[in-house]
Amino acid sequence: MNQHYGDNIHLHGGTNNTGKVVHHHPPAADPPQLAAALLALAVQLRELQAALAPLNAQVVAESLAVIEAPAPPAQERRRALLAVAGIAATVGAVGAPVAEAVQRVLALLG
Structure with missing residues (x-):
């Protein structure tokens, strides 16, 4: 069984080969329009959270943590x-603005 962990580097010729170049890029930020829609949704969710039963309020709190994260995995954000x-x-009616805000965000996510 052949197992490999870490980088695999092959050098073909050359002299004084003394290292490798590694590029680490931060996750891409949300576009401004999406960031604004997410912020508006977070504000509405906090207002709604006060009117919810404890179990639903807990789900909203957990979902807010994902929604407000800088670059959550797409599937986690959609699930939240x-x-x-x-x-x-x-x-009912008190949740209608939140439902509409979620639809706006989902439309922006594609």
Whole structure:
């Protein structure tokens, strides 16, 4: 069994080869329009959270942590958005603005 861990570097010719170049790039930031929509959603979620039952408020808090993260994995962000949209739909008119804000964010995410 052949196992390999770490970088695999092959040098073909040359002299004084003394290292490698490694480029580390930070995760891409959200576009300004998406960042603004996420901020507006977070504000609305905090307002809604005060009116929720404890279990739903906990789900909103956990989802907010993902929604507000600098660059969460796309699947985690979508899952968090769908969770808060579901909660917003169950609380009637008070949740309607949150449901609409989630739809705007999802549309921007594509």
